[in-house]
Amino acid sequence: MTDTQEWVERFPGLSRLEPHIKQLLLSRSAIIEVPGGITLFGPGNSPENMLFLLDGTVRVQQVSDTGHEIVLYRIHAGESCVLTTACLLAYENYAAEGISETAVQAAAVPREVFDDLVAQSKSFRDFVFAAFSKRITDLFLMIDEVAFQRIDVRLADKLLKLCDGQDVVATTHQKLSVELGTAREVISRQLQEFQRRGWIEQARGSVTILDRAHLERLADHSA
Amino acid sequence: MTDTQEWVERFPGLSRLEPHIKQLLLSRSAIIEVPGGITLFGPGNSPENMLFLLDGTVRVQQVSDTGHEIVLYRIHAGESCVLTTACLLAYENYAAEGISETAVQAAAVPREVFDDLVAQSKSFRDFVFAAFSKRITDLFLMIDEVAFQRIDVRLADKLLKLCDGQDVVATTHQKLSVELGTAREVISRQLQEFQRRGWIEQARGSVTILDRAHLERLADHSA
């Protein structure tokens, strides 16, 4: 797997930290590894540590009272869970949960160390506030999309984001509906329409992108 | 208006600050007053200061590319704009704007002072992170509502929140539609239905609540 020595260097926002701060971060953190499909945090299960993701992705999603689910965002390698953890610590009874989508490698930083770092290093403060800001602006964008964007545009966009350069997206209609916070039937019908137009091909549990250009054009009708 | 001496005491999260920190906050901040209807911050107009609201409310809303508007949240007396400001500083080109809904009195704290405070005081750090956390969890809830809640439930809820103990809400259908991120016609039809049931009475530019209990019952179908 990845070399965990000097993991700090792999965080764009952390590599410019003062040397003794880096040292503190490295010496007081532990590397943890988690397989995919594990609930890392959730209602009634707030972790003691702030996580800095070295490898893998964590999916943060929410279940509403009505039983509907929606994916809020993902945390990728090079990002941290600071805010989610902070949220969980501040408000015990909220409904978001974080699930490892792949095997995950992360640096766990205890709360006290985190607080020390914020106090001592301006660079670290900038990193933390930038992370919060990014998250909040992303949530603003998401609200805009959920409220105003047509479902075909959102689906095209999501397929392109999930395919990660590949042409095949391994997912089910059900999972796609949770990504967008809509119903499975809606996804099925939209995918049928995409297929009818020759933009994709479907198989059980996968979607193959045939015409990326057209999907991109539809998705860009938004942004 | 309000007594601005020792305004720090009026912030639940700040009153427990260390005395010298309070002093720093008081001495390095300026009290500003703004009439209602002014855009305090927005695209291409990020303020230099962090605002701590002493009196009045600020409405934060967003305009999408499609021309649709939606109210994201409000900042009330005793709360701060920390995050919005932080967001604006980090990402210049985003579309949210803050508008004073009433005459507003606020303490303006320069960025450097804010950074100093975060570095020096654990209590202040706790205040700031709690504010961020609250905002993020509120945005999670909002996403859930926009994605999954029926419009009649959301409208009933919004009317109850806007009436502020009074029985008359002075607003237009247009403004209510922006509150919920929907179309004016939808609001008109829902209000007609509420009126037909005898829950409200309408006049040009105002809604009078006649049957609070029924509205509450409808609104609580969610939470």
Next chain:
DNA sequence: CAGACTTCGGTGATATTGTCACCAAGCACG
């Protein structure tokens, strides 16, 4: 005051999306 203009709200037709109830094909596993 008359006329012009704007804001506010109403309405019908139609498109899009969500909900519900059900079915059938593919797959896992004893």
Next chain:
DNA sequence: CGTGCTTGGTGACAATATCACCGAAGTCTG
């Protein structure tokens, strides 16, 4: 092989959004 589970398809219908209007109520101005 049968049984149950997952995945996806379908039709009917409900809720919401969009579009194109319209008229009534206020505002402004000469």
